[in-house]
Amino acid sequence: MIEFTGVSKRYGDTVAVDSISLRVEAGEVCVLIGPSGCGKTTTLKMVNRMLNASSGVITIDGRDVASLPVEQLRRSIGYVIQSVGLLPHLSVRDNIAIVPRLNGVDRRTRYKRADELLDLIGLDPAQYRLKYPHELSGGEAQRIGVARALAADPPILLMDEPFGAVDPLNREVLQTEFLRLQRALKKTVMFVTHDLDEAIRIADTVILIKDGRIVQHATPEQILARPRDQFVRDFVGKDRALKRLSCFAVRDYIRQARQISQQDVAAYSNGEHDEEPVVWVNGPAGVLVGVLQRITAQSGAAALSAGARASFRMISLKPEDVGVAPMSSMKEALSRLLGQGMRAVPVLDERNCIIGEVRLPDIEELNQAVL
Amino acid sequence: MKRHIVPPLLFGLALVVLLNADLLEVVLRQLFPAVREVMYTRIPLIDLFREHVVMVLVSSAIATALGVSLGVCVTRPPGRDFLTVVQGLSSLAQTFPPVAVLALAVPAVGFGFRPTIIALVVYSVLPILNNTIAGMEAIPRELTDASRGIGMTPLQILFFSELPLSARVIAAGVRTSVIINVGTATIGAVVGAGGLGVVIVAGLVRDNIAFVVSGAAAAAVLALSLDWLFGRLETLFFSPRARVAR
Ligand SMILES: Nc1ncnc2c1ncn2[C@@H]1O[C@H](COP(=O)(O)OP(=O)(O)OP(=O)(O)O)[C@@H](O)[C@H]1O
Ligand SMILES: [Mg+2]
Secondary structure, three states, X not given: OEEEEEEEEEEOOEEEEEEEEEEEOOOOEEXXXXXXXXXXXXXXXXXXXXXOOOEEEEEEOOEEHHHOOHHHHHHOEEEEEOOOOOOOOXXXXXXXXXXXXXXXXXXXXXXXXXXXXXXXXOOOHHHHOOOOHHHOOHHHHHHHHHHHHHOOOXXXXXEEOOOOOOOHHHHHHXXXXXXXXXXXXXXXXXXXXXXXXXXXXXXXXXXXXXXXXXXXXXXXXXXXXXXOOXXXXXXXXOOHHHHHHHXXXXXXXXXXXXXXXXXXXXHHHHOOOOOOOOEEEEOHHHEEEEEEEEOOHHHHOOOOOOOOOOOEEEEEOOHHHHOEOOOOEHHHHHHHHHHHOOOEEEEEOOOOEEEEEEEHHHHHHHHHHOO | OHHHXXXXXXXXXXXXXXXXXXXXXXXXXXHOOOOOOOOOOOOOHHHHXXXXXXXXXXXXXXXXXXXXXXXXXXXXXXXXXXXXHHHHHHHHHHHOOHHHHHHHHXXXXXXOHHHHHHHHHHHHHHHHHHHHHHHHXXXXXXXXXXXXXXXXXXXXXXXXXHHHHHHHHHHHHHHHHHXXXXXXXXXXXXXXXXXXXXXXXXXXXXXXXXXXXXXXXXXXXXXXXXXXXXXXXXXXXXXOOOOOXX
C-alpha cells in the first residue's frame, strides 16, 4: 500500500505537486492522468525518491520512504520509464538480471531468473537472452524493461508512460500483456499515462491531476459516468458514455440466445411465432452461420397467399464479423450492433459456437448511469 | 581476414631488420653509400628500443590513470565546478613545449627517466582527459536516470554504466596519447633517459644521416604498430556488441 499525505514538490516558486493526498491499495493499479506538465512524473518519482518531496509524507506499507536507505528502497520498487534505459553494453539477460546482480545474487540463479522472466513476458529465452538492446524493436525493449523491473520481485511497480513510445497497435498488445501479468502477479502499480483509453483499460482507479492537484480519484467507470467538474468533463471528452462502455465486459451481460440448427430453418419458418427477439442459426458442429430475419408485410406481400406462411428467411453471417468474445468490452459489442444493424450480438466461444447474446436494451440501461 | 595479416607481417619484418644489427647494417649501407660509419655502436638499437617502449608504456599508463580519474572527478556533481578549470589547465599543458617541461622537471627530480616521464605525462594527459569528459557528458540522461532508478549506488553507476558506456571514447583518447608519446619520448635522450632519441641526437650532433634515419624509423614503426594494435583491440572489444542503441 502506498500512501501520500499532504505531499508537495516545489521548484523555487513553481509548485509542481501541490499538497497531494492519496492511497493506492495493495494489488491495485492506480493510473495518474492529466494534461502535460500537471505533475504526474513528479508525483511518481517521489515514491522511489528519484525526487524528494518538499513537504508531506509518503509511506509504503506504513513506512516513511524517507527513512529507508535510498538504494534499498529503489531495489524494492520496479521502475519502468518511457525511454526504457536498458544498458546498451549488456545482453538482454544481463539487463534483466541487473537488480539481482546489485543484490549479490550469484550468476546461475540470476540467469535462471532472467529466463523465467523472458518466459513470463512472452519472449523465447533461447532466442532473446543473448541479444543486445540495439537488436530489439521498441516493443520488445519495453517488455525487457518490464522484465527488468520485475526481476527482484518487488511488490510495487512505478511505470511512467511505459507504452508511450510504441505504436497504437503494439501498445494495445502490451496493455493486454500487462493486464495478464498483473492478474497473475498482483503488484501495487502506479502508472502514468496521457492516454485516456489506456487508463480506462488498465486502471482499477484513476487519479486525474491538474496543476499539481488531484481533481478526481475514482474508478474509470465513475469518472466517465460522473465527472466531478467541467475540467474532468472536458478532459474525458464528449464521447464519455461510449468510452465508459469499455469498462464493462460482455461476460457480465450475456443473455440466453435463441438458436436453431440449419436443417430446422424451413420448419421453423413455417411455424407460428410471436414477435421473436433474434434467432441465430447454427451450421455443422454448432458453428454460427446466420440469423433469421422476419419477412415483413411489405416485402412478403407478393408471396403471401392464404396458405403459404413462410415468414422467415436466413441471412448468412460470418461469425468473426458479428460475434464478440466473453472477454470483449461492451463498447465492442455496441460497435458490432451498430455495424450489423441488429438488436443483439452473438457471444461466441473460440470455436465460434454461441454462448449467448448481448442485447441493445441492456446497453441502453447501462448508459442510464451516465450523468 | 587476410587483410589483418598484412600489417603485422610488415611491422614484424621492419622490426626484425631494425633490431638485428647485421641486417640493419646491410640495409643502411645500401641506403647511404656515402656515409662511412652507418651503425651507432655504443648502444645496440634494440636496447634503445626497449627503453623507449618502457618510457611510452609507463608514461601512458600514468597519463591514463590521471586523465580518467580527473575526468571522472570533474563530471561528478561535487567536482563539476572544476570542470572548466581542469580542462583549461590541461589545454595549457599541451601548448607548453615538452622540452620546457623537461627543463623545469630536471631541477626538481634530477636527470634521467623521471623528468622524462613527467614531461610525457603532462603533454599527453589532455586527449585522455578530454575524451573521458566527452564520453561521460555524451551518456544520455535517461540511461543514468534508469540506472539510478534501478537502485545503483553512485559508484555502481560509474562502473556498471558510465565507464563501460564511455570506454570507447576514452580508449580513442588513450590511443592518441600513446602515439603522441612515442614521438615525444625521443626528447628523453637530452636528459639521459635513453630511448631512440639517443641515436637521433647522436646523428644530429655528428651530422650522420644514417643514425637519424635508423632511430626515426624505429620510432615510426613502433608508433604504427601500436596504432594498429589499438585499432584491433577496439574492433575486438567495442564492435558490434557495444554499439550504443539509437
Ligand atoms: N527540475 C525542474 N525544475 C523546475 N521545474 C520543473 C522541474 N521538473 C519539472 N518541473 C515542472 O513541474 C511541473 C510538473 O512536471 P512533470 O514532469 O511532473 O509533469 P508531467 O505531468 O509528468 O508532464 P508530462 O505529461 O509532459 O510528462 C511542470 O510544470 C514542470 O515544468
Ligand atoms: Mg511526465
